[in-house]
Amino acid sequence: MNIATDPWIWIGAILTLAIFSFLYKENPFYRIAEHLYVGIANGYAITFYWHRVLVPSLFDRVGAQTTPLSTKIWLIAIAIIGALYFTRFIPRISWLVRIPIAIVLGYASGASIPRAIDAEIIRQLKATIITRHSFANWQAGIWAVIILLGVIATVSYFFFSTERKGILKPLSYTGIIFIMIGFGASFGYTVMARISLFIGRLQFLLGDWLGLIK
């Protein structure tokens, strides 16, 4: 056994145990650790943004003599528009918050929509099309057919404009099977992820803290 002497590891270990104590029942140690986490994470982010974004990109540049006047005007105007987010706290002029939101939404939508159509729709559709190359080997061929069937069946399940009769009925039922398999896979992966996180903490407690893992 080779217990850590680093005080930071001890702090980490005690806080980990405090969080785990919630598994037994709600208690003050858990509350302290939870509030510390939220406070430190926010404090870190705020100071980080202040020192790494606002100071170098706004205050330093506006204050620098080498910055052209036109750039300074732009920077100040953008800072004022950004500050309008805080008008939410003043009910009388809270409508002004729509201005920065509209700018951000417009910019993000303009930049995202054309690219998303290409990357998320066209490329994904192309991946479902079966060609001669899909059958380069028999395994790939079978998977390609299953994917095509799965996509058609799942999409038909979400086709609500008409009654599920004729071909639509078996197709949508097949869709349900594919959806359920998808949910099962997702749930299995979720269990795996949660266990992994727990293992990570135990590796820290047993290895880094207590030195029991060789």
Place this chain on the structure above:
Amino acid sequence: MNRTKENILIRLQHIDRRWIYLILWLVVMIPLLFPFKIQPRPTPPVTQLFNYIDTMPEDKALAISVDFTPDTRAELQPMVVSLMRHAFAIKRRVGILAISVYGLGLGEEAIQQVTEEFNSRARNHEDSVIYGEDYIFWGWTTPVLTVMLGMGERITNVFPVDYYGNKTETLPITKHIKNYDDIGVLVTIAASAIPRSWINYAQTQFGVHLSCGITAVSAADFYPYVNSGQFIGMLAGMKGAAEYEQLVRQRMEKNGMTWLLRNRGTEAMSSQTSAHLTIMAFIIIGNIAYFAVRRKRK
């Protein structure tokens, strides 16, 4: 069904969840202390990424985007570490950036660990990995869109100074990594939808080769992108990390680097297997108890 049997089945359905936590705690802890040998077999998405990096031209660099936060460190940090080991073992340049503010510390931690592993065993200058020549930590900047699109034009415009405050233009590595054209593959290690943004912006606009390392929770969401070829490969969860660790270990041994390095992903696999088997047993027992009691009541 006799009365005692029925009582056990009913009690099983109302068992205090704390007993389950205790059992899981033991099931995970014991194999960590007394591991049994388990060799994760690499799956195709992991092998594809490994082979791609392994055969990447010498003048191409590996870029790693640390896009996760400390809460998912257990699953994702081993991926960053093994990717860096792989690149250094085959003498490829590495560039690291962070899209998440909280990823900066994690990136720095991985860099310190891996560079120490290589430099402490280096016999000469050629063997060592040197900051600014063999690797660079670009750091973090905002907004995301500017980073992803800007790196396609010129990386030094996006990151005029690196994480340590050096002017990136003055570092020798900058001559070799100017923009996406010099990056063989960019691997985004994330616990969110950020890999999708890399596809939408960086790949659609500039055609950069991408891959991802993601948490097991989001694995099912990203398989379609591997199938479509938008991601070269994928490391999913701690198991994906363990598979990659094995491939890197084999590659390093082939290169004469028979080092005893700690592989956190592989180390966790016996616990992971035990926990999965236990959970499967819980599900089966719970269902048997539920259906048996329901049949009896009918």
